[in-house]
Amino acid sequence: MFSTISLEIARERRGLTKKELAVKAGLTPEHLTRVIKGKHIPDDAAIGSLAAALEYPKSFFLDEPSDQLVQENVSFRNLSSLTARDRNRAIQAGTLALALNDWMNKNFSLPTFKLADERFEDPAVAAHALRSYWGIGNRPIPNLLKLLEMKGMRIFSLDRDNSMVDAYSFYRGSQPYIMLNNSKSAERSRFNLAHELGHLIMHMHIGSDGEASNPDAKENHPDNIRRQEKEADQFASNFLMPPEDVKDHLPIVRNLDQLIDAKKRWRVSVAALARKCFDLGILTDWRYRAICQEISVRGYRRNEPEEIEKERSVILEKMLNLLMTQRKTLSDLAKENNLPEDEVDTLIQGVLLRKTARPESAKLSLV
Structure with missing residues (x-):
């Protein structure tokens, strides 16, 4: 059965307006509006056109999603x-x-x-x-x-x-x-x-x-x-940055270079560590302002000095490694979930980042 909810999910994921989708799918805006409102059930050819325009498999539109996230459940800071x-x-x-x-x-x-x-x-x-x-x-x-x-x-x-x-x-x-x-x-x-x-x-x-x-x-x-x-x-x-640990390991701050070296312990930005030292009274108001100005002058607001290696998901990495033992690929994973491969890739690759696995990192097993 055709799902208008799934259609809207795919449309919003692709960032298309209804008019833009109608043009790409070769439908009139009025026709698409009737489909979205559930007043018209599209035939197989129309579903195929919508799937091609959105680059989603047809199977995605033939089933209702098990659940849908709504804005009321999410808090965006900006x-x-x-x-x-x-x-x-x-x-x-x-x-x-x-x-x-x-x-x-x-x-x-x-x-x-x-x-x-x-x-x-x-x-x-x-x-x-x-x-x-x-x-x-x-x-x-x-x-x-x-x-x-x-x-x-x-x-x-x-x-x-x-x-x-x-x-x-x-x-x-x-x-x-x-x-x-x-x-x-x-x-x-x-x-x-x-x-x-x-x-x-x-x-x-x-x-x-x-x-x-x-x-x-x-x-x-x-x-x-x-x-x-x-x-x-x-x-x-x-x-x-637990206050006690910061006070123990950074009781005095003499200059910005000292903060750049010290931030490696807590794996935070130099600006965040400077703020923490100010909040704890390690830096005076005048010294904190001077360091903040130096951070800006050096360009550290955009390019973090001595940047650490990005963290990766050990759960998703372990899952993919287990699938590989079954000779399954990312494409197979996408097909089993009725999703485009690029959508699955977006969901998991952004928190994988590295290809080498540590089997001991996550106790994940097939069920």
Whole structure:
């Protein structure tokens, strides 16, 4: 049966207006509008034309999606500067991630997500509590992406060319997801991951029914959004750079080069570390301003000095390695999910990055 929902998902993923799709598919705008509204069921030839125009397999349009992500469940930090096209394109990437994750759950044994029952409103307290719950104390986190995956979070990639969206997060039931644009610097990607973790921990609470909710986000009031974004940043700062550890290893800051060398311990940007030192009183207001100015003059706002290696998904890498043992390719994976190969490639390759595998990194098995 033809699915108008699937048609709209594909159209928004390709960033096409209805008029543009009609022209590409050789249909009149009126005809396409009737199809989208469910007032006309397209014949096989029309479905084929739509599939060809969108470069999606016909099978994608002949089944309803198991679930669809909606904007109300997502909080974009820069919503006012996002075009509807970019916003919808990013949201529908999450919809495809849900479908791919369903397939993964059926075929593999994946880590499950567990979280303590306590709820914390203070970002510093929340970061410290989560570190304690996960048993990592005040130690630096060498691979944040791996840590979150091992704790049961699902992390997929956004389109690299959609630069206005760094990341977003959401729950489906009690399962957390993070959609990450990993085209940024490795340090920024880590901070974005920690930022979204803050939203998941502090702002989206799982109720007794197993469903997550965010009461403040439903109001969508600018003041609530600004507050939550600030809290998520504070959480990320404290989670990646525990105050006690920073004070122990960086009690005095003499110059910017010292910060560039020290940032390797916490794997954060030099600007984030400078801000942390200011917040902890290690840097005076005058010295912090001077260092920020020097960071800008040296061009470190755009090009991070001594950039670290980007983190990769060990779960997805392990999955692909297991599929390879069955002589299956990325194309086979796409066909099994009724998706174009480029869409599957976008979802997983952006958080893979490297081809070498470490079998011990993720205990993933076929089911």
